[in-house]
Amino acid sequence: MFSLLLLNGGVGARAGAGQPKQLVKVNGLPILVYSLVAADAVPDITQIVLNYPDGWRSQIEAIVADYAIRTPVTYVRAGASRHESVRAMLDVATQDDVIIHETARPLVTTEDFQSLVASEHRNVSLMLEIPFTVAPVDPAEQKVTGYLERSTLRNVQLPQKFSIADLRDAHAFAEREGRLFTEDATLVAVAGHDVRFVNGSDRNIKVTTPTDIKLATYLLTGGDEDWND
């Protein structure tokens, strides 16, 4: 059984001067709804740990209630950094294994979670092949410094699953070493634990800009399907 650690930035820019910040919506629904509903349909997820930006707890709780999420939800205030958020969420996780996801990926499916659950390995990330070439550079000099073989690189996606012991150890490692990681699969691997991947989908995009929201809406509403008629 798994605790889902659901990272929920979720609050976007002000719509206009003097206006309060808004919960990000995709196709009219608060963005966190998509991940909550997809995860709620996974029987192996028995707890959802949901973090909330300071000042937003009651709004987030109301959404969870309105959508009748059946999996018990534990609320944790978001930390100043991703490391801090994940550590605080680990403190309240009740299961020995966790799945990490972020609400900024609303196209996640129940099947994505289930493919992680089904993997025989304990530390597993969804990842994607990189269909373009990436170059190592020296940004200060604007100088290309070498070559990266893209067949040995992957686009790191969420969700990911970890043994809670390995993830705790990896966060302690990062703190000890004073290193910052932007996600947990590479962190856990660098800390010395075995981390595997399963192939994800290029639909499972991270929604960060207004253009991303338009693209996500297009995909969610089947806008791409007419082209296959």
Next chain:
Amino acid sequence: MTKTLLVTGASRGIGLETVRRFLQEPAAGRGPEKGDVSRIVLVARDSDDYSEALADLEAHNPRGVTLSAYRADVGDRAALVELIDEIAENDGNIDYLVNNAGYTNPVALQQVDFADFERTMSVNLYAPFTLVQQLLHRGNHFDLIVNIASTAGIGGRSGWLTYSASKAALINMSEVMREELAIYGTRVVCISPGRTATALRRVLAPTEDPSTIMQAGDVAAVIEMLASPVGRFVDSANLVVRQ
């Protein structure tokens, strides 16, 4: 897996004929959907028609489907919310919902009594909304929702202001529901029957010979088709059903 069907306005017309069709054995070569319905929840106002219909349904129930009948006015929101509690308690998850109950009192604009306009909206629009929202709040997962609108909701008709407005709103509400409930894999269908030989039609067109127009059973057959595997190929837009 067995399914539960809820039909409002089940005492006569399209609602009653829909219940009748789901009581029957599936036709040879058809999908399992109809045969999977093992419980039908009927909602209608109390009337002699309803009691007679229930007795007749019990007498023609070859598959032994459980009939769970409630007497309520879906236009009374407070009573409807209480009823939904009772249904959720007694009947469990509603898989197929047919929002069929309808009301009309066709009069010209200057003659519209506002309370009657509100009643029209309550029965035709707020009741389907309330059923869906309240059941969702209770964790209900729908496979299929069928909202019965009307061709009068596509184009306004002189003398039918309140009815046309309520059905136009229902057509639009169905489009929103279709998009928002896609996250659950719920199909939302809106059908707009034209002239159908029902008690409501008799109010709208009292001099018409009902034997010359589409019958309630024909619309019920379309609803049955929508619940079958091929239904998903015709459910993407308001579906006009007319003779």
